[in-house]
Amino acid sequence: MLVPVFLAVSLVIFMLVHLVPGDPIDNLLQIGSSPEQRAALVARYGLDQPLVVQYGVWLRQLLAGDLGDAIVLRQPVTELIAESLPHSLLLGGLAFVFSAVVGVLAGAVAASYRDSALDRGVMAFILLGSTLPSFWLGLLLMLVFAVQLEWLPVSGARSWSALVLPVLTIGLHGVALVARVTRAAMLDVGRRDFVLMLHAKGLSHSQIQWRHVLRHALLPVVTILSLRIGWIVGGAVTIEFVFARPGLGSLLITSINQRDYPVVQGCLLMLAMAVMLGTLLGDVVQAAMDPRVRDSLK
Amino acid sequence: MSAATAATIGTSPGRSAVVLALGRTLRTWRGGLSALCLLAVVAAALLAPWVAPYAYDAQNLQATNQAPTLAHWLGTDEFGRDVLSRIIVGARTSLAVAATAIGVSVLVGMSLGAAAGYFGGLFDRIVTAVVDLTWSFPEVLIALMFVALMGAGLQATMVAIAIAYLAQFARLTRAQVMGIKNETYVEAAVNLGAGHLHIVFRHLLPNAITPVIVAGMLAVGDAIILEATLGFFGLGVQPPQPSWGAMMSSGTAQIFLAPWTILGPGLAIALTVVSINLFGDALIEALDIRNRLRDS
Numbered sequence: 001m002l003v004p005v006f007l008a009v010s011l012v013i014f015m016l017v018h019l020v021p022g023d024p025i026d027n028l029l030q031i032g033s034s035p036e037q038r039a040a041l042v043a044r045y046g047l048d049q050p051l052v053v054q055y056g057v058w059l060r061q062l063l064a065g066d067l068g069d070a071i072v073l074r075q076p077v078t079e080l081i082a083e084s085l086p087h088s089l090l091l092g093g094l095a096f097v098f099s100a101v102v103g104v105l106a107g108a109v110a111a112s113y114r115d116s117a118l119d120r121g122v123m124a125f126i127l128l129g130s131t132l133p134s135f136w137l138g139l140l141l142m143l144v145f146a147v148q149l150e151w152l153p154v155s156g157a158r159s160w161s162a163l164v165l166p167v168l169t170i171g172l173h174g175v176a177l178v179a180r181v182t183r184a185a186m187l188d189v190g191r192r193d194f195v196l197m198l199h200a201k202g203l204s205h206s207q208i209q210w211r212h213v214l215r216h217a218l219l220p221v222v223t224i225l226s227l228r229i230g231w232i233v234g235g236a237v238t239i240e241f242v243f244a245r246p247g248l249g250s251l252l253i254t255s256i257n258q259r260d261y262p263v264v265q266g267c268l269l270m271l272a273m274a275v276m277l278g279t280l281l282g283d284v285v286q287a288a289m290d291p292r293v294r295d296s297l298k
Numbered sequence: 299m300s301a302a303t304a305a306t307i308g309t310s311p312g313r314s315a316v317v318l319a320l321g322r323t324l325r326t327w328r329g330g331l332s333a334l335c336l337l338a339v340v341a342a343a344l345l346a347p348w349v350a351p352y353a354y355d356a357q358n359l360q361a362t363n364q365a366p367t368l369a370h371w372l373g374t375d376e377f378g379r380d381v382l383s384r385i386i387v388g389a390r391t392s393l394a395v396a397a398t399a400i401g402v403s404v405l406v407g408m409s410l411g412a413a414a415g416y417f418g419g420l421f422d423r424i425v426t427a428v429v430d431l432t433w434s435f436p437e438v439l440i441a442l443m444f445v446a447l448m449g450a451g452l453q454a455t456m457v458a459i460a461i462a463y464l465a466q467f468a469r470l471t472r473a474q475v476m477g478i479k480n481e482t483y484v485e486a487a488v489n490l491g492a493g494h495l496h497i498v499f500r501h502l503l504p505n506a507i508t509p510v511i512v513a514g515m516l517a518v519g520d521a522i523i524l525e526a527t528l529g530f531f532g533l534g535v536q537p538p539q540p541s542w543g544a545m546m547s548s549g550t551a552q553i554f555l556a557p558w559t560i561l562g563p564g565l566a567i568a569l570t571v572v573s574i575n576l577f578g579d580a581l582i583e584a585l586d587i588r589n590r591l592r593d594s
Contacts, residue, residue: 005431013443131572133523135530136564139546143557227434234436238527242550253531256446264446271439279434 088247099174107182112209129176138169185217226282230275329580335573343389352380354387363556373558396521399459407467415475437462474506519574
């Protein structure tokens with residue numbers, strides 16, 4: 001399944017970027033260059049070949065781990081991506097862990113103290129967290145914690161403390177989503193017969209909620225997390241730009257602005273791969289967790 | 299008796315279930331309040347040239363980066379332009395882009411989804427495959443792909459937003475049509491010799507359309523955020539035309555000097571989007587279609 005999807009995505013990305021009207025060669029030429037100099041440059045980057053040939057060449061190089069050279073930045077695209085990928089992975093990974101852990105905790109607390117002030121507080125936070133635009137949330141956090149209180153750096157990636165605000169910004173959206181699903185799933189599980197049985201056996205409310213109900217409720221949470229992994233990637237793209245952090249998202253947006261095709265292609269391809277691998281990983285984790293899914297695969 | 303009158307039997311004559319549900323929505327406090335806020339935003343956008351206290355591009359280099367005062371309620375930006383006026387004029391861009399893009403997206407997505415659900419076969423498999431493929435991708439990534447293709451600007455933003463949400467509407471419509479195409483009234487229409495177009499437009503779409511329209515309304519809120527995000531990246535509407543995202547982007551460079559240039563447009567986005575979500579949510583309750591939205 002992964003191979004045809006990868007081929008389809010790579011073809012779409014290749015076609016898209018090659019239908020672009022603007023021409024990066026124009027950016028490279030010095031003013032007053034002759035048409036011959038232009039033709040030489042076009043030939044050097046292989047832009048005079050038919051599109052099918054260009055795709056074939058691109059795909060062959062791609063499979064060999066060569067994404068071509070950046071036209072504006074004049075560096076191998078693989079190198080540029082290798083420089084930014086660790087930053088993005090770190091940011092996305094931390095944001096993912098933060099949303100999963102805090103989201104499940106918040107949702108579980110809200111569900112086990114249903115209709116209390118605590119529950120209502122969590123629900124209000126969920127509403128705000130899922131509707132406010134993430135980049136504005138990032139700017140607000142920046143205003144409060146970096147500009148006013150001066151606790152944390154405004155932007156960049158020079159220290160670990162610079163990670164706190166970006167992770168919080170992406171994470172708060174995730175926390176809202178995970179908390180909502182956890183709460184709903186726990187309330188749903190709480191109505192089942194085995195919970196009544198546990199009450200009859202005399203277990204305490206918190207024991208039932210945290211040891212039994214939560215474990216059953218985690219399955220839909222994992223499903224949602226694996227389905228929405230792309231949204232962590234999308235969040236990272238936006239938030240990297242807001243906090244001026246190096247990473248795939250920043251690289252992509254800068255390259256779109258400079259019309260640097262090879263870099264745009266490389267970034268889009270990497271981000272698409274991240275989404276696809278993340279979704280696949282989610283399926284695997286789900287199978288590992290649920291004996292019913294595991295058995296149906298055998 | 300025509301099909302249209304037959305459809306309204308069971309409700310009071312002349313009023314559809316949707317109109318009744320709208321009335322119920324407006325009477326809840328959430329629905330009423332959010333409708334009022336939305337009305338204010340839309341009115342400000344429509345009447346922008348008359349209600350904006352200053353021209354959106356009127357510079358005053360003697361009064362740059364001023365904090366909110368009585369003359370400038372939300373302060374001025376780095377060129378001394380009134381932030382409130384720019385927010386009001388920017389509302390036009392944001393609302394027009396989001397509403398147009400989602401309108402197109404709903405129309406195209408609905409046609410694709412209805413055709414796929416009704417005819418099935420190879421066409422259905424192709425549409426489903428493409429929809430499933432785009433489904434897992436974040437909208438901002440799809441939009442960036444198309445902005446990369448078309449270059450920054452108003453047109454590219456609209457196309458990018460329309461395409462980013464296409465899969466959602468196609469998927470939803472297909473699920474609705476699949477759910478009702480085997481109903482007896484459709485079978486009856488087929489047996490009476492009705493053509494494909496008649497069945498799709500007179501029997502299937504009228505019964506499938508409500509959840510799609512509500513989903514479209516909610517998507518306008520997401521589209522406003524996506525438009526602002528692209529504007530923030532510098533890929534949306536180009537200056538001097540104001541847009542909420544671009545205003546916040548230039549405000550970021552001034553975050554120490556003039557934080558109000560970020561706060562104002564952000565509040566405008568938050569107010570609009572939260573209102574849309576609250577109203578949509580109240581409407582879903584009133585129409586009782588939460589299950590139909592979740593199924594797809």
